[in-house]
Amino acid sequence: MFIVIAGAGRLGLLLAKKLREDVHQVSIIDKSEMVCKRLAEELKGVLIIQGDATVPEILKQAKVEKADVLVSTTSSDADNIIICDIAKEVFSIKRTVSRVNNPKHLLLYKYMGVDVPIDSTSIMARIVEEEASFSDVMNLLSIKKGRLSIVRVDIPQESSVVNKELKDIILPPNSVLISIIRGPEITVPTGSTKVLANDEVIAVTLIDNEKALIKSLIGDL
Amino acid sequence: MKYIIIVGCGKTGRELAVAFSLQDNVVIVDINQHALNSLGEDFNGKKILGNALDVDVLEKAGIKEADILVLLTGNDNLNIVISKVAKKRYNVKKIALQVYDTSKKKIFSEQGLIIVNKTYILVEVFKKCLL
Known part of the structure; x- marks a missing residue:
């Protein structure tokens, strides 16, 4: 599979590494030049693009039109939603997966057609509740x-x-x-x-x- | 009397809110209490403190009944997301939004949203004045 990841924070980076281990093709996008330089040293065989993933031109550079899945992991919910939206509407990507930063914004992800919004806060809360009860x-x-x-x-x-x-x-x-x-x-x-x-x-x-x-x-x- | 929601109480949002509130029903939303306070006595409408990405906040602002929605937060992506949801989900008749990035104006302007781009307007004005 070919997966495009937008946002190379802790989650994006870990995900890229895991997907590479499973021999998937990966490209990753991040705004920060510093982050991208570090990525270049840490990640082998991954296409790294520096830029704003909410700009279609940047997604294009990451070869999103060839992707099977787009994963958005930025810390801004508006950005994640737009990235998934552009991937679908402009590049016809079938499956979009995104991190949800604020559980209160989950509904907007659903309204905007993000296929798999992952609300990590609520998932964590459930696990903590289980462990604590x-x-x-x-x-x-x-x-x-x-x-x-x-x-x-x-x-x-x-x-x-x-x-x-x-x-x-x-x-x-x-x-x-x-x-x-x-x-x-x-x-x-x-x-x-x-x-x-x-x-x-x-x-x-x-x-x-x-x-x-x-x-x-x-x-x- | 129209029901108008303005999201983002910056300079433009503030002026627009005061002007509209002279004759229409205006609700203004911002995440910053100071911004809302800056409206002063001239504003004759409702203020809502909260993040417009939160559906509860949008519904509290009355998006289900709104005739017009104006998005003026400084964040292009936020303006675009909320405008699309307002159109698709809540059937708001008229939606105008500010978008700074000219490349985004192109992608999203086909979808029946009124997109206002400062640079574009300035260029047009200068052209008219100078040529």
Whole structure:
């Protein structure tokens, strides 16, 4: 794949390095001459363009018309949106991915047709919340516009499902246990898999049945 | 009476806000309280403190009801982003924005937005005066 990255801050640089390791073609754009000079020393085999990526001419120099994906990582939300917009409208790039600096600006990214706006602040907040909370249940992901959710449940010692085989555990409809994590081992459970105390269970469920699923695994919250 | 939103309370925004507020319904938005304070007594409209990239701020300013939107922040990209969203998402009838970069004026001017470029105007004025 050929990927154009706009903005060579910490995120842009790290991304460029990773993509090069995976043998993708990369070009990277940054406003600062100093940053570009340092990039030239650190990144081998990457096309480096110094300039303002919101100017179409600069994007052209980075060969954006040949790119499969454009990634925008600048610290300005207006710039990121414009870069993705120009990539789509002027250069017909199919997929644009962007960092969202301020979560309050996320909606504008969506309104302006950025394909994948990544709101790192909210993602971090969710991880921190998970790490900081004492709850045994964590919602990992909502998919299908929030209708399905993937949850992680730590099985407590006193749970009624401990030492039971999966086929003897009654789960609410539209809920499936997809993985059991026990120490370093990750297994895909079958009907004869036994649930043990301190297992981490990953389950997918319809959002309406989430509470019932959790109740059936650990009892009343 | 028209409903006019002006984003950016610099020199141009300030003058325009005061002038429009004589007969129309004007809301002015800026991220800087000092800029809003500088409007003084002559301004007869509503002031909103906030970043126009925040949809909540735009909606608080009444973008859903606005007849006219004028974008005068010093940031071309911000002006362009908000003007496009206002047109696509909120169907604002008349949108005018200031764009400094002449190359951007070319790309975005086809899309039914009134783009005002200082350099371009100055050049035209000088040409008229001198030639």
